Amino acid sequence: MKSPLSSYNPADFETVKQVALSFPETEESVSHEGTPSVKVRGKLMCRLHETGSFIPIRLSFEIRDQYLDSHPELFHLPEHFKNYPYICMWVHHYDIQLLKQVLTLSWRELATKKAIKAYDQAGNK
Template sequence: MRSALLTFDDVTHLAGALPSAEVSTSYGTPALKVRGKLFARLWEDGTTLVLRAPDLVRDHLLQTDPVTFFVTDHYRGYPYVLVRLP
């Protein structure tokens, strides 16, 4: 069981340490980009993070913690993993 919840504000704060990271929007939701390229955004449900991840990393996350990390049919074949923030 988790002892702490993570919010998109927390993710934004952490991303602030990355060079050239900027807060933006994508599909009408808050997003994080580097030089205009999306690497994370808040999903429309407001509690799920869409996170860019190489296939190998995504597959590892899905296998090691399927409660937190998942994909939908929409994201299959794309370099993204969905993260349940709560």
């Protein structure tokens, strides 16, 4: 039987990982089914889904719904994720500026107030 990641290309998560790791308190990790991920203080921020076709990114329900409505070509919500604060971004269909925007929002939900304040004071708002 073929592994779900057998067609996975490590480059598919590389840009997402590099942007996510640019925030304070982030660390590279391994998550479900051995997939690459980034965590903030031990909490999952984003990862490559085991199918290799999309990237779940932690976002509040309200913000998630806004992005699902405004960018349905980039984001989707599989049934399994509906009850969790995540949005799913297609691996090959995203804009780098939008990616940075979504990951910034995700990071702000998981980072400490001290880290957010220092980040903002450094001019990174």
